[in-house]
Amino acid sequence: MDGSAGVRVGLLDGFALERCRGGVHTVVEGLPRCAQRLIAHLGLCGRPTRAAVAGELWPDVPEDHAHGSLRSALWRVQKVAPGLVEASGGALALADGVRVDVWEFKEWAQRTLDPTADVDGAMAPESALAGELLPGWYDDWVLLERERLRQLRLHALEVLAVKLARAGRHGEAVQAACAAVHAEPLRESAHRVLIRVHLAEGHAAEAVRAYCCFRDLLAQELGVAPTEAMQALMAEAGLGVRGPGRTAPH
Template sequence: MDRFPTPRVTLLDGFHLDVPGRDRRSTGDELPRGVQRLVAHLCLSHRPTRTATAGQLWPDVPEDHAHGSLRSALWRLNKAAPGLVEVSGCALRLAGGVRVDVWELDDWAQRAIAPPGGADEVAVPDATLLGDLLPGWYDDWVLLERERLRQLRMQALEAVAARLAFLGRHCEALEAAYAAVRADPLRESAHRTVVRVHLAQGNLAEALRAYDLFRTMVEDELGVSPTEQMTRLVQDIPRLRRTPSREYPAPRGIVISTATAIPSRAGRRPI
């Protein structure tokens, strides 16, 4: 057992800093907002300088005030989580061994998009990696990173769904594909992935249903039709026709079917 358990920073679906062995209240949501923003910025940056960090976190105050705020935040953070941040010259970084959920998402996504080839590594990510980055935070550096992660996750989910379908793991493939659809309901490539998985499984009716659902959605929301690329997926599938479960009684000489009713020759009488 490690003498010093590994701290973990959570940024997806909200900020949380967990330092094992310390009072959870001192490292959770009750941390001052400036300290939370400092930790989040270090998680999303690569060895930023003190000057760059102060400018990003306190852009609307004079430089000396920004540096003073940074020093105060570092002091408060060191009291709540000693050793979490390392200072090397003018650079700041999280200490080695700190775990960050955004880093885990990045690692999973990169392996999903460009896998080393091991089938065992094909998997739908844990639900904790599917949340938005720091919802309710509107700093420019957060907004840019949030969109980058959203796009990366979508690409990875679609890639994983395709690979799982190729391996015949259709249930897991649909789970990944629908996770992409939930993340962005109007993203056509995610719906195309759903249709492809149904086709790979031989479920033609489900493929048509998924296509029609998307077509209705984009026509209602955007006033456009699906692209030719999506339409080609289902254009050769015959539309299913409703068939009766039984013949209904009819007047003599008349047979009711799904087609137009046709008089029976045997039932005609000469005039």
């Protein structure tokens, strides 16, 4: 394998290593778990030192054993995907030209959250709608990044929905808002965005339906009612809706 040409690392919805030649995508097989962890770590951490990688991936063994495990992982990566990992000045990194879905997602999210960015360039890529980072992996460095990416996705989808609604692209705005709601059903800000989109499109009944679904979900799961901000949104739209539960804490 050419270490960089047409190579893509997938970390969302699970680990995957693919190469593309002539428009044909092929999954690279035969990577042991230690090699997957090394590639994933470099895909998330950029260009760490060898010592940092060894300590992060093998924290519970003596330093010399950790470095030995790192050398073994590097050898295994080189055997299956030659040139994929580059070493320079004591640091390790994925080769230039390698694509990583997390990088693509972060670039999209940053553009979307930029208040000056045009909505035409803000449409969500597949990675923005993908599942969580490396499900089933419980390393500390994965858990921290997983939560950070989850929050980034939710904020970006909400902002995208607002931008699309302002541009009059209500159907796409509803899809973005629904994606945020699906990702975190108890997140009130996502439901408020969805309701605002329905109202902007003139669909009061859809707004009421969305509110009632959220209100009932909160009552069932948490035993609370929507916050005053949510209730004020409905009141401002002239949609006084009452429901069970007590007011949620601020």
